[in-house]
Amino acid sequence: MFNTLKILFHHGRQSIPNVATAELPGIFRGRPVITNEKIDTAALVKLCPTGAIGSSPISIDLGKCTFCGECAFAFPNKITFTKDYKLATNSLERLIVTEGTNQPVLLDASLIRSEISKYFSGSLKLRQVSAGGDNSCEMELNACGNVNFDMGRFGIEFVASPRHADGIVITGPLSENMALPLQICYDAIPEPKIIILAGTDAISGGIFSGSPALNRHFLNQYKIDLYVPGNPIHPLTFINGVLDLIRTNPRHT
Amino acid sequence: MNHIAVKNNERLSLTSIPRSDYERFLEHNTALLDDSANHCVTYFGVPEDGKIKLICGIANDNEHNIYLSCAEINRTEILPSFSKHHLAFQVFERELHENFGINFSDHPWLKPVRFAFDRADKDSCIEYYPFYQSDSVELHEVGVGPIHAGIIEPGHFRFICNGEQILHLEIQLGFQHRGIERLFLEKKTLLQRTTLAESIAGDTVAGHTTAFVNLWEALCGFQADDELRFTRTLALELERIAVHTGDLSAICTDIGYQLGNAVFGRLRTPIINFFQQWCGNRLAKGLIRAGNNHFPFDKELGIALKNMLDQYKPDFNEICQKTFRQPSVLSRLEKTGVVSWEQAGSIGAVGMAARASGSERDIRKTHPHDKYINLGHQPVIKHHGDVYSRVQVRKAEIIQSIGYIRDLLMHLPAESREKKELGSPAANSIVISLTEGWRGEICHCAITDQQGALRHYKIKDPSIHNWVALALAVRNNEISDFPVCNKSFNLSYSGHDL
Numbered sequence: 114m115f116n117t118l119k120i121l122f123h124h125g126r127q128s129i130p131n132v133a134t135a136e137l138p139g140i141f142r143g144r145p146v147i148t149n150e151k152i153d154t155a156a157l158v159k160l161c162p163t164g165a166i167g168s169s170p171i172s173i174d175l176g177k178c179t180f181c182g183e184c185a186f187a188f189p190n191k192i193t194f195t196k197d198y199k200l201a202t203n204s205l206e207r208l209i210v211t212e213g214t215n216q217p218v219l220l221d222a223s224l225i226r227s228e229i230s231k232y233f234s235g236s237l238k239l240r241q242v243s244a245g246g247d248n249s250c251e252m253e254l255n256a257c258g259n260v261n262f263d264m265g266r267f268g269i270e271f272v273a274s275p276r277h278a279d280g281i282v283i284t285g286p287l288s289e290n291m292a293l294p295l296q297i298c299y300d301a302i303p304e305p306k307i308i309i310l311a312g313t314d315a316i317s318g319g320i321f322s323g324s325p326a327l328n329r330h331f332l333n334q335y336k337i338d339l340y341v342p343g344n345p346i347h348p349l350t351f352i353n354g355v356l357d358l359i360r361t362n363p364r365h366t
Numbered sequence: 367m368n369h370i371a372v373k374n375n376e377r378l379s380l381t382s383i384p385r386s387d388y389e390r391f392l393e394h395n396t397a398l399l400d401d402s403a404n405h406c407v408t409y410f411g412v413p414e415d416g417k418i419k420l421i422c423g424i425a426n427d428n429e430h431n432i433y434l435s436c437a438e439i440n441r442t443e444i445l446p447s448f449s450k451h452h453l454a455f456q457v458f459e460r461e462l463h464e465n466f467g468i469n470f471s472d473h474p475w476l477k478p479v480r481f482a483f484d485r486a487d488k489d490s491c492i493e494y495y496p497f498y499q500s501d502s503v504e505l506h507e508v509g510v511g512p513i514h515a516g517i518i519e520p521g522h523f524r525f526i527c528n529g530e531q532i533l534h535l536e537i538q539l540g541f542q543h544r545g546i547e548r549l550f551l552e553k554k555t556l557l558q559r560t561t562l563a564e565s566i567a568g569d570t571v572a573g574h575t576t577a578f579v580n581l582w583e584a585l586c587g588f589q590a591d592d593e594l595r596f597t598r599t600l601a602l603e604l605e606r607i608a609v610h611t612g613d614l615s616a617i618c619t620d621i622g623y624q625l626g627n628a629v630f631g632r633l634r635t636p637i638i639n640f641f642q643q644w645c646g647n648r649l650a651k652g653l654i655r656a657g658n659n660h661f662p663f664d665k666e667l668g669i670a671l672k673n674m675l676d677q678y679k680p681d682f683n684e685i686c687q688k689t690f691r692q693p694s695v696l697s698r699l700e701k702t703g704v705v706s707w708e709q710a711g712s713i714g715a716v717g718m719a720a721r722a723s724g725s726e727r728d729i730r731k732t733h734p735h736d737k738y739i740n741l742g743h744q745p746v747i748k749h750h751g752d753v754y755s756r757v758q759v760r761k762a763e764i765i766q767s768i769g770y771i772r773d774l775l776m777h778l779p780a781e782s783r784e785k786k787e788l789g790s791p792a793a794n795s796i797v798i799s800l801t802e803g804w805r806g807e808i809c810h811c812a813i814t815d816q817q818g819a820l821r822h823y824k825i826k827d828p829s830i831h832n833w834v835a836l837a838l839a840v841r842n843n844e845i846s847d848f849p850v851c852n853k854s855f856n857l858s859y860s861g862h863d864l
Contacts, residue, residue, distance in 0.1 A: 120684055121625075244520075251568075273515035288541065290542070325548075
């Protein structure tokens, strides 16, 4: 008994008090900022392993970016990665960061379905499906529920059965061999339900984009409610994205 | 001589591998495995002039060598199998069968491996996997997956049970197949290939990326300097501490021990946060690069890491003492999920799972690379092969790794002032790269063509061998003990499915 109390004393309070304002330690490659500096555009575009960098104007698509940071090393005056971990949004256009701007990534309130805040703002149960994920986003989604990030305090939890879920969180580039299980799982979730794509691989295929072993047909059939960029996603990116999604009331904005 | 001996990460001309006819090739390699100091690290086929060239690599733990040999066969031939003599070859031959349609006359279990997109039999499909079945009215089957209750990767487990008791488990994988080996050839830039290596298994970023960059540098004839070798070794040991700690937490979850789950879980956080502090990514993606280092390890980082470990270790020891003295914890771990030394040897088990069954196998000792060459590593060995042995190996390896990191921090490498050019890969070459990831032995093998372009890339995650160990471990256990058995191995789905 005494030992247990000692352990609890040393354990202390671990949860991050405010997930929206927490500062990350050291360096973190979050939202990139692109300056207007003139550089060799062709070299920059060619450098990117996943074709995330576009030209005229120069831009980075966070849905394709693997956050390797090589562009910032090659062109340090052009591109810097800030520690801003709020990267999630619900529109593909808003995932694109263009040169000369330094704006936070926000959700487009007009795209949020009204039933989301109505039903899910106080409680959201999610079913996770890894479809070719490399276990990095999966580990970070697990971390969302640990004692540090403690997502459960917001009523957001992962559940074992799709029958108990209000939505699906997909990780990985959607392998062909997971196409059927993913569809079955989605169909088993009762309406209304949401779809969240977690990680660069899920949003665009990432480095696997174009692989013949993928089948991304599932994504063409449904509206995606939230894109969470990252390789892997940071737990704070996920938690803030989901909170913004369920707490934004489209009628009040 | 029927083989040529190479060292880990040594470049070799492809034509210098001795070629024999298939019968002698079989006889030679299966005879090598009669010696328990030898094990198969890779065995694969490469299409060549309409035929298939089979290349087999057997590692010798005492001489620190890898014995390479090859044979050429036609796709249509029906061959006697290696697996008939040694089960350790079974998965390699199943892969040859799946990829090229090569048939074996006496393979005991010629089933699909991962339903690769470029498989020979396009009519086969993952929905119709040929499960082992029982007709007995006394027994029942339990199917679990591919999607599991927790947030983990997909795979299907089919149990045949007598009441609560598991008689047989068959593990069907392949759901995670992304075609990585083919992408290594199709993606042409080094950065793309490094990104691929980082994505083989996201829990083993340091392991797989180290294997790749060591291989690539060997192909290019590049000598890594002290700074690069320091970075890789430190990343490997940090990754080992992080995952082992996380797995101890998950094992506590699976036996319903909440305190252990919470405390081990939060102890993992500062380790992966240190990766972020160092390289901007909690799982070390972006850290390891061939011939280059973006993240010099300065004194300040060294002090931060030392302080973090100084805080970690007493708390870790405290929770270990509490957890592993609880009779209710030990009763769930001891004698659960036993893999005997004989079984581990016969299936070619590797890594910490093999070491928990009394095997000494550890690349850090037998085929050292980077800073391990001067480390004098002694593997942690346990002998019972049960869940508790695997827990004890993890616990002891965490303490050992902390010691290694403290040693490494005593001599921080000087930042390399002159950047050497990496160069380009040599033509007609082969390199085998072995790395001891936290799970066990990772093997990458590359072959270049006449222009020095990649012609073949072969990846072997330790899980390839060890999934069979899990299937054997759960036999005669209660089905309710499956989760804790599974977590004690924590094998990779994506590393297996590629």
